[in-house]
Amino acid sequence: MEQIIHAGKPINACEVPISYGLKLDTLSCERDSRLLFEHLSLDLSSGSMLQVMGPNGSGKTSLLRILAGLMPPSEGAVRLESNSGSSVMPLNQMLLWMGYATGIKMLLTAEENLSWLCSLHQQPQSQSQIWQALAAVGLRGFEDVPCYSLSAGQQRRVALARLYLNPPPLWILDEPFTALDPQGVTQLEQHLVRHCEAGGLVILTTHHTLTLTPARFTTLALGS
Amino acid sequence: MTSIFFSLVQREARLLCRRPAELINPLVFFSLVLVLFPLAVGPESRLLQSISPGLIWVAALLAVLLSLDALFRSDFEDGSLEQWAVSSRALSWLVLTKVLAHWLFSGLPLVLLSPLLALMLGLPSEHIPVLVLSLLLGTPVLSLLGAVGAALTVGLKRGGLLLALLTLPLYIPVLIFGSGALQAELQGFSPLGYLLWLASLTVLAVTLTPFAIAAGLRIGLSE
Structure with a gap:
């Protein structure tokens, strides 16, 4: 397993059913001298899904940004460990992060956006695979349309197409259901569950009640 | 590593070509300043000629500064x-590529335009190579140093003035060596010393600023 990680290639959850866990060790977050949460400890293992809930401003996005390594916690640490050897793995080779701002450029077409994001995240893809992923999120025929002329829901779908492109195993998604229609919500829920069942790990925030959840499903309520 | 370099340059090229105002604005600013000066100062060619090195360099510096405020804003x-930041690529390498791509599409056209405008200011044509060389060595430094400021002000809604205040002091050595090279050439001395100083500043900027830019962006992202 070590060799796979050090080879510098992204690890595909579907191909390598490795077992790993994300450990949150007494995390605290303080913003603008307001304490959002403190002493948060949690063990998440591969195959599970965590839904972070809480009112607006309760620190959901801050928690996700801390987990993704974008923000340092005020206290505590986040570790990604493989369960067999309990060695620490580099987070950025395992992580797929999708923030509320999805990183889609409005001036580029859907295909250009995805091919850039794939080469950035070392998920080498052919054009036909990108077209298939766009078809999977219901954007067949919109491959060459600049994203500024797509609707908000369609722009969200362009970003979600990355989840169909040989993604790394740990997904951290901030409000992934925003602007999606009911059919898109169902499809995304199914995809998330499939990913968990294949040994992936999903952490997401949403205000929407999930109708479909994997066997190992946890919710975390912040701000209570 | 080379494939990410080319895909990033391609992405930047596409983005800039689809928003051409961002490319053209600094060039228009640069040209306007240099076209208006002879009209304001008068047609006395000796005076124009003697102030032209400083004039061209100040106009180029401000044009570069003008283009840098938006460098990281839309990506942010x-x-x-x-x-x-979350990818396994080195952020410093990505930002270096981005700034160099930005220079390629905004700084290089400015360098290429400068001989024409220098002739309008009455700079003798035999001095044009030194002018072009000094700008070619100096404008990447201006872009890279400005990018450090742009990275530090990326989280601010209106960082324009702060960016200027942060970067202008750092620009002064480049301005002195750049216009100094041309002044020396005009007075019949060798500009080589100035150009070598500029070249060493370029090497320093290319090697060191990417780390500062990446650190600045990480600070901006963690807030």
């Missing part, structure tokens, strides 16, 4: 920078 707002 739409979440692209977050994707860069």
Whole structure:
């Protein structure tokens, strides 16, 4: 397993059913001298899904940004460990992060956006695979349309197409259901569950009640 | 590493070509300043000639500064920078590529335009190679140093003035060596010393600023 990680290639959850866990060790977050949460400890293992809930401003996005390594916690640490050897793995080779701002450029077409994001995240893809992923999120025929002329829901779908492109195993998604229609919500829920069942790990925030959840499903309520 | 370099340059080229105002604005600013000066100062060619090195360099410096405020802003707002920061690529390498691509499409046209405008200011044509060489060595430094300021002000809604205050002091050595090279050439001395100083500043900027830019962006992202 070590060799796979050090080879510098992204690890595909579907191909390598490795077992790993994300450990949150007494995390605290303080913003603008307001304490959002403190002493948060949690063990998440591969195959599970965590839904972070809480009112607006309760620190959901801050928690996700801390987990993704974008923000340092005020206290505590986040570790990604493989369960067999309990060695620490580099987070950025395992992580797929999708923030509320999805990183889609409005001036580029859907295909250009995805091919850039794939080469950035070392998920080498052919054009036909990108077209298939766009078809999977219901954007067949919109491959060459600049994203500024797509609707908000369609722009969200362009970003979600990355989840169909040989993604790394740990997904951290901030409000992934925003602007999606009911059919898109169902499809995304199914995809998330499939990913968990294949040994992936999903952490997401949403205000929407999930109708479909994997066997190992946890919710975390912040701000209570 | 080379494939990411080319895909990033391609992405930047596409983005800039689809928003050409961002490319053209600094060039228009540069040309306007240099076209208006002879009209304001008068047609006395000796005076124009003697102030032209400083004039061209100040105009180039301000034009570069003008183009840098927006360098990281849109990538910051739409979440692209977050994707860069969480990827397993080195952020410093990505930002170096981005700044060099930006220079290629905004700084290089300015360098290429400068001989024409220098002739309008009455600079004798035999001095044009030194002018072009000094700008060619100096403008990448201006872009890279300005990018450090742009990275530090990326989280601010209106960082324009702060960016100027942060970067102008750092620009002064480049300005002195750049216009100094041309002054020396005009007075019949060798500009080589100035040009070598400029070249060493370029090497320093290319090697060191990417780390500062990456650190600045990480600070901006963690807030």
